[in-house]
Amino acid sequence: MIDRYRPMVSRDDPFVAVSWKSTRAFKTGTQRSEKPLFANKVAPCRQACPIGIDIPTAFHLASEGDIDGALRTFLEENPLPGVCGRVCYHPCESECNRGSLDEPIGIRTLERFASDHGKADIAGDGAADSKKGKIAVIGSGPAGLSACYHMARSGYHVTLIEARAELGGMLRYGIPPYRLPRSVLNCEIERIISLGITTQVATRAGEDISWEELRSFDALFLSVGLQEGRFLPELNVPGAGMITGLDFLADPWRWSREDDTNKVLIVGGGNVAIDAARTLIRIRRGRASTITVVCPEPREHMPALPEEIAEALEEGITIVNGWAPHRLNEDGGRPISLDFRSAEVRRDRETGNVEVTTVGRETRGYPVDMIIVAIGQHMRADSLPAGIDIKDGKIVTDQFGRTSLPEVFAGGDAIGGRAFVADAVADGKRGAAAISCFLEGRAIENELQIHRVGQGPAFSIEHYMRGGPGKDAGSLKRVVTFEDLNTLFFSERARRDQERLQPKVRSKCFDEVSPGLDPSAMIEEISRCFRCGICIDCGICLDFCPDLSIIKDAESGIYSFDPDYCKGCGVCSVACPRGIIQMVGERS
Amino acid sequence: MRMLITGNHAAAYGARLARPQVIAAYPITPQSPIYEKLSEWDGEGTLGGRMMRVESEHSAMAACIAASLTGVRTFTATASQGLALMHEMLHFASGVRAPIVMVNVNRSLAAPWSFWSEQTDSLSQRDTGWLQFYVADNQETLDTVIQAYRISETIFLPSMVVLEAFYTSHFMEPVEIPDQAQVDEFLPPFEPAFRLDPGNPAAFSQTVTQGQYAQFRMKRHAAMEDALHVAEHVDTQYQGQFGRGYGLMDCYRLEDAEVVVVTAGTIGSTARVAIDTMREEGRKAGMVRIRLFRPFPKTQLIEALKHVKKIAVIDRNLSVGQEGIFCGELKSALYSWTERIPVFGFVLGLGGTNVSPLHIRGALDFIERYDHAPAKPIFDIEGCNE
Numbered sequence: 001m002i003d004r005y006r007p008m009v010s011r012d013d014p015f016v017a018v019s020w021k022s023t024r025a026f027k028t029g030t031q032r033s034e035k036p037l038f039a040n041k042v043a044p045c046r047q048a049c050p051i052g053i054d055i056p057t058a059f060h061l062a063s064e065g066d067i068d069g070a071l072r073t074f075l076e077e078n079p080l081p082g083v084c085g086r087v088c089y090h091p092c093e094s095e096c097n098r099g100s101l102d103e104p105i106g107i108r109t110l111e112r113f114a115s116d117h118g119k120a121d122i123a124g125d126g127a128a129d130s131k132k133g134k135i136a137v138i139g140s141g142p143a144g145l146s147a148c149y150h151m152a153r154s155g156y157h158v159t160l161i162e163a164r165a166e167l168g169g170m171l172r173y174g175i176p177p178y179r180l181p182r183s184v185l186n187c188e189i190e191r192i193i194s195l196g197i198t199t200q201v202a203t204r205a206g207e208d209i210s211w212e213e214l215r216s217f218d219a220l221f222l223s224v225g226l227q228e229g230r231f232l233p234e235l236n237v238p239g240a241g242m243i244t245g246l247d248f249l250a251d252p253w254r255w256s257r258e259d260d261t262n263k264v265l266i267v268g269g270g271n272v273a274i275d276a277a278r279t280l281i282r283i284r285r286g287r288a289s290t291i292t293v294v295c296p297e298p299r300e301h302m303p304a305l306p307e308e309i310a311e312a313l314e315e316g317i318t319i320v321n322g323w324a325p326h327r328l329n330e331d332g333g334r335p336i337s338l339d340f341r342s343a344e345v346r347r348d349r350e351t352g353n354v355e356v357t358t359v360g361r362e363t364r365g366y367p368v369d370m371i372i373v374a375i376g377q378h379m380r381a382d383s384l385p386a387g388i389d390i391k392d393g394k395i396v397t398d399q400f401g402r403t404s405l406p407e408v409f410a411g412g413d414a415i416g417g418r419a420f421v422a423d424a425v426a427d428g429k430r431g432a433a434a435i436s437c438f439l440e441g442r443a444i445e446n447e448l449q450i451h452r453v454g455q456g457p458a459f460s461i462e463h464y465m466r467g468g469p470g471k472d473a474g475s476l477k478r479v480v481t482f483e484d485l486n487t488l489f490f491s492e493r494a495r496r497d498q499e500r501l502q503p504k505v506r507s508k509c510f511d512e513v514s515p516g517l518d519p520s521a522m523i524e525e526i527s528r529c530f531r532c533g534i535c536i537d538c539g540i541c542l543d544f545c546p547d548l549s550i551i552k553d554a555e556s557g558i559y560s561f562d563p564d565y566c567k568g569c570g571v572c573s574v575a576c577p578r579g580i581i582q583m584v585g586e587r588s
Numbered sequence: 589m590r591m592l593i594t595g596n597h598a599a600a601y602g603a604r605l606a607r608p609q610v611i612a613a614y615p616i617t618p619q620s621p622i623y624e625k626l627s628e629w630d631g632e633g634t635l636g637g638r639m640m641r642v643e644s645e646h647s648a649m650a651a652c653i654a655a656s657l658t659g660v661r662t663f664t665a666t667a668s669q670g671l672a673l674m675h676e677m678l679h680f681a682s683g684v685r686a687p688i689v690m691v692n693v694n695r696s697l698a699a700p701w702s703f704w705s706e707q708t709d710s711l712s713q714r715d716t717g718w719l720q721f722y723v724a725d726n727q728e729t730l731d732t733v734i735q736a737y738r739i740s741e742t743i744f745l746p747s748m749v750v751l752e753a754f755y756t757s758h759f760m761e762p763v764e765i766p767d768q769a770q771v772d773e774f775l776p777p778f779e780p781a782f783r784l785d786p787g788n789p790a791a792f793s794q795t796v797t798q799g800q801y802a803q804f805r806m807k808r809h810a811a812m813e814d815a816l817h818v819a820e821h822v823d824t825q826y827q828g829q830f831g832r833g834y835g836l837m838d839c840y841r842l843e844d845a846e847v848v849v850v851t852a853g854t855i856g857s858t859a860r861v862a863i864d865t866m867r868e869e870g871r872k873a874g875m876v877r878i879r880l881f882r883p884f885p886k887t888q889l890i891e892a893l894k895h896v897k898k899i900a901v902i903d904r905n906l907s908v909g910q911e912g913i914f915c916g917e918l919k920s921a922l923y924s925w926t927e928r929i930p931v932f933g934f935v936l937g938l939g940g941t942n943v944s945p946l947h948i949r950g951a952l953d954f955i956e957r958y959d960h961a962p963a964k965p966i967f968d969i970e971g972c973n974e
Contacts, residue, residue: 002821005814006742007807009781015744015807016685017800018782019791026791 024565028547032568034583036550038559041480041533041579042454045092045107050418050426051078052458055092055107059529060536062110071118074111076462078425079149079192080142082184083171085112086512088422089305097532100482103495105529106517113522115184122153122191129155133218133439136161138205138383141169142421143412144223145192146428147435150461151221152195154436159217160197163204163383167193169225170413171421173250174272176279177510179308204383211385215407219435222384222395222403222410223428226377232267232325241335245272245374252279255370260287262369265338267325269295269302273374274309277317278507280372286507288316292366296324296343296356311500315507323364324356328371337367379414392416400434400444401427409434429461454479480533484579489540496525535559535580541572589765595756598726598763599665599691599749600625602733604635605771606689609660612640612651617703618753619667619693626663637661645670649677649688656686657784657792661737661777664688667753668695668709675713678746682717682808684792685781687740687747689733690718694853694904695753696939704940705753707853707905711881711913717808719747719815720881722852724838726761731832732879734771738822741778743811752904753940755854766830774829812883819880836885838877839892841867845874847952848893851902852878852914855936855943859902862948873952878914886921893922898930900951903965904937911935911965930961934969 007015045055054073061069074081088108096104132155137144140162148158166172167189171180193199203209205224214220229244245268248255264280266273273293281288293312295302299321302309313319324343329336341358348355378393389396389404394416401409411427413419430448437444451459453476463476498517500506506513517525537557541550549566552559559580561572573581593601600622603611615623629635637660642648645666652662666674671692681688696706710720719739721732729751736747751757784790796804820836827833840860842848849859856877866873876892878885893899903912910916915933922929932955937943950969955961 002742002818002825005818007744007781007811014782015804015811016683016782017793017796017804019794021791023789023791026794 027564028567029549029562029564032563032566033586034568034570035563035566035586036561036568036570036572036581037584038535038561038581039478040475040535041478041484042476043480043532043534044095044097044454045105045532047454047456047458047479048091048095049453050091050420050422050457051084051429052426052453052456052460053077053092053111054460054462056529056531056534058114059105059110059526060531060534062114062526063529063531067114067118068120070110071114072120072122074114075120075122077429077458077460079146080171080188080421080425081111082115082188083142083180084108084422084425085110085115086180086184087175089420097480097482097485097530098490098528101487101490102492106495106497106525109496109498109517109525110522112516115188116516117519122195132156134159135219135221135435136214136217137221137223138214139163139169139223139225139412139414140167140189140199141223141225141412142171142424143225143428143431144169144221145189146425147221147223147411147431148197148428149192149195150429150432151435152192152197154432154465156436158197160193160199161203161205161209161214162199162201165202167199167201169223174246174275176249176275178278178282178506178513179275181512206382206385215385218407218439220385220408221428221431221435222408222414223412223424223431224379224383224414226379226413227383228378228380229272229373230376230378231373232328232375241369242371242373245276245372246377248276248372249279252276252283256280256283258283258285260284260290263290263367264292264370264372265366265368266291266293266372266374267295267338268374268376269293269297269304269321270374270376271304271308273372274304274312276372276374278308278312278315281315281317281507282510286316286504288318288507292318292320294320294323294325294340294366296322296345298322298345301345311503311513314503316503324358326358326363329365335368335371337365338371340364340366377413400448401431402434407438409438426458430459433459433461433464451476478533480579484582485530485532486575486577489577490530493524493528495528496521530578532578533580534578536578538577540575540577541581544571544575546571590762591765592760593726593763594621594758594760595726595729595751596621596693596758597625598730599733599751600629601763601765602730603663603665603689603691604629605730605766605768606663606734606737606775607636607661607772608663608689609637610640610652610655610662611635611637611664612642612648612655612662613664613666614642614645614648614670616645616667616670618695618757619665619670619691621757622665622691622693637663645673646677649674649681652688652690653677653681653684653686654784656681656688657684657780657782658786659778659780659783662686662688663690665691665693667693668697671709671713672697675716678713678716678718680793681746683804685744685808685811687737687744687778689736689740689747689749691729691733691749691751693751693753693757702939703753705755705854705904706938706940707750707752707903707913708907710748710750711905711907713748714882714913717745717812718882719745719812719819720750721747721879722750722881723756723879724854724856724877726756726759726763727832728834729756730763730765731826731830731834734766734775735819735822735826737778738775739815739818742818742822743815744781745808745811745815750853752853764832770829774826815883816880816885816888834879836880836888837892838875838879840875840877842874842876842892842896844872846872846897847900847955848874848876848896848898849900849902849948849951850876850878850893850914850918852881853904855902855904855948858943858945859948862945862952865945866949866952871952881914881917884917884921886924889918889921890925893929894925894927896929898932898955898961900932900934900955902934902936902943902948902951904943906935906938906965915965930955930959932958932961933965935965935967936969
């Protein structure tokens with residue numbers, strides 16, 4: 001009976017506003033004043049990398065189990081992932097966005113892991129193009145190898161000239177094998193040479209091959225390095241019992257006694273000093289009692305990498321800070337003791353040059369049988385072509401590595417700057433681009449700007465070689481900050497670091513200090529990476545869009561929005577875990 | 589089955605007996621035990637329907653509206669700030685004629701912050717097109733929830749069943765829980781008038797012309813008017829089946845009454861005590877407790893009150909700048925009758941303060957002393973503050 005109060009259900013005269021036509025008639029897009037822009041961005045780790053490696057992509061591929069793809073991503077920018085994965089000072093990790101949540105990702109750990117476990121056949125990339133020029137590279141350290149690699153991949157004919165018997169420069173003659181196993185180095189060099197590079201070892205430029213002959217190449221890249229150690233300027237000319245750190249590291253067995261009866265002082269606070277000390281302790285099978293490192297810098301300002309210093313201390317090496325050599329006491333041409341005075345160190349902010357002054361009259365004497373001097377290196381004066389400008393013992397170049405000679409470019413330690421492998425690799429890359437621009441009539445100034453990674457030091461040579469300005473140049477310019485991320489999708493997890501051999505074990509042998517991260521721990525570490533700034537097709541935006549207006553292209557997998565229905569609410573932009581989507585003005 | 593339970597749990601039992609298929613709610617004091625009880629049953633697998641976790645009351649109501657349009661029975665519960673947050677969606681619910689049933693536990697609105705009983709939260713939703721039932725005890729809570737589904741699903745308008753913070757929500761009373769089979773017989777499954785098919789979606793509440801809008805508004809008003817008859821009829825049927833009925837209003841010792849208290853909710857229970865005492869003293873006192881506030885039973889109230897000499901309305905609510913809301917509504921209803929009865933407006937019990945039998949007596953004593961009712965609400969009755 002109460003049903004008589006039930007309203008009439010009639011489609012012609014409904015008691016509620018309802019339409020049976022498609023809701024697609026409502027083009028809610030007209031309400032929009034901002035629109036989402038889907039664009040990959042540069043992660044701060046990549047921006048900080050001197051080589052500009054696309055780190056998030058490497059991590060993303062690795063997270064999908066594609067370790068080969070990860071290795072290839074490293075190899076796009078860096079010919080030496082196995083080397084850098086071990087010895088790099090990893091500025092990327094300091095800038096890692098994850099550091100704002102818990103701890104930075106072990107980026108260097110993955111670079112090494114990919115190099116140790118991945119395979120990448122890049123030989124085919126180096127098909128030489130007969131129309132392209134012939135280049136000579138002088139010196140096969142990291143800068144020279146990098147220049148060779150990138151020029152060969154661009155199709156140039158490259159000849160690599162090396163004065164020593166083997167390729168590798170400081171990588172071979174400066175970095176001890178417990179930090180960089182020779183098998184790894186040889187493998188990486190072999191990969192570079194296999195691109196079709198002609199090599200001439202035991203060939204000193206200017207002696208075994210004349211500069212005139214070398215100048216007949218279309219361009220030259222000088223990466224001659226700083227091959228000679230400096231001696232103590234205040235003290236007598238070296239005699240027996242005093243050698244440079246570089247000479248020592250190049251052939252440590254020649255200079256060492258295996259017992260610990262002779263007292264060795266190592267003067268200097270850089271990596272060479274620490275490497276010399278740690279090499280010597282290994283030759284002495286862990287006996288460290290008579291090995292002492294003395295340097296003027298306080299501990300926290302030593303130029304050596306902090307992790308190297310820490311490992312040296314663990315191995316029992318004594319490091320004395322704040323003292324500079326004052327007087328050498330000799331007996332019959334052999335050193336018997338070295339006196340030190342308290343020291344102050346001043347670093348010139350502009351040039352980076354270090355000035356050491358002694359203060360006070362207090363003297364501290366150390367009895368010595370051998371002194372290893374590791375206070376810096378200089379260039380061999382006769383290793384350069386005539387007429388090239390030199391200042392303060394370094395080749396003068398502009399910011400693109402161009403020397404005073406028109407077709408001669410330079411990089412690496414020989415032009416100054418930071419003396420790390422990654423920086424040398426970056427110099428080689430820049431040299432390759434500068435030479436290619438020079439030979440192809442392009443403006444290097446513009447090219448480096450177009451392909452620059454964010455506001456960082458690096459440019460992307462992969463972008464330069466394959467992309468050109470048309471290939472979403474903006475993706476290299478926008479940097480994704482921690483605030484751009486939606487960290488609600490990430491929970492705190494501890495970083496996985498690689499194990500190291502016990503100091504007692506490792507100090508008796510030249511085995512690599514760290515065996516690398518085991519695969520299960522590596523998988524965990526890989527999964528910690530946010531993969532900032534790259535769309536990984538997670539589909540979160542699809543789930544959150546209240547208007548079902550995000551479109552994923554079935555073939556390409558590329559995301560965009562439907563302008564007919566997107567209201568510009570910005571929910572996708574907030575939801576995106578990786579900072580891909582940003583709201584921009586409707587007309588931009 | 590008879591159980592000793594709180595008003596909140598009576599609401600939850602009532603809801604479960606109605607077999608809602610979607611429950612979308614957000615916890616808020618003093619309503620949370622309803623949500624918790626339903627969640628507990630959900631966890632045990634004895635709820636029958638689906639609990640939807642939502643991030644706000646606004647979304648809870650939005651979810652109920654969409655679910656209701658697809659043809660499922662829906663339930664939600666809220667209070668105070670939560671109801672205020674729902675406000676926009678309350679208009680939508682009645683506009684799309686979704687017969688949702690919601691329990692609101694009256695609680696004072698901020699600011700300042702407070703948790704106690706006051707009816708201003710639900711009375712502020714007066715014009716949203718929802719039916720509003722004000723109940724006085726736990727049994728009435730359970731019975732009204734079940735009745736509300738039957739009424740709402742007949743006329744296609746949503747219903748709000750209103751309890752009072754802590755007075756009803758947290759007090760335990762013996763409550764008769766009906767058999768499920770009997771409730772199923774009383775309450776057949778819900779059939780929507782215009783079903784939203786997710787596989788082939790239609791657009792509800794799309795833009796309409798001015799004239800169409802006016803038509804839809806008038807249809808909603810007509811349905812509200814019908815609701816008075818439907819509510820009365822459903823209550824009669826319920827009484828026939830379960831032995832309990834309440835009417836649109838609860839009239840107590842009214843036949844020969846000269847001075848009458850008009851109120852709503854738990855104050856009505858208190859008033860019975862005061863009136864019994866006064867009757868023992870030979871005074872002709874009576875009471876009307878309004879149960880259905882929307883639609884407002886105007887003619888029924890005139891019929892019930894036309895013989896009385898003076899009326900004292902006791903409101904546990906306040907329309908700031910005007911007066912108690914039941915008082916204003918009653919005055920408006922009585923204005924269409926030929927005679928004029930003085931209506932005195934008392935605003936007592938704000939913020940959950942106690943309204944005792946002494947207050948009721950005091951109010952009736954007060955109106956006996958004066959011939960004319962003041963235009964302003966009366967907040968204090970001399971000698972009644974304990």
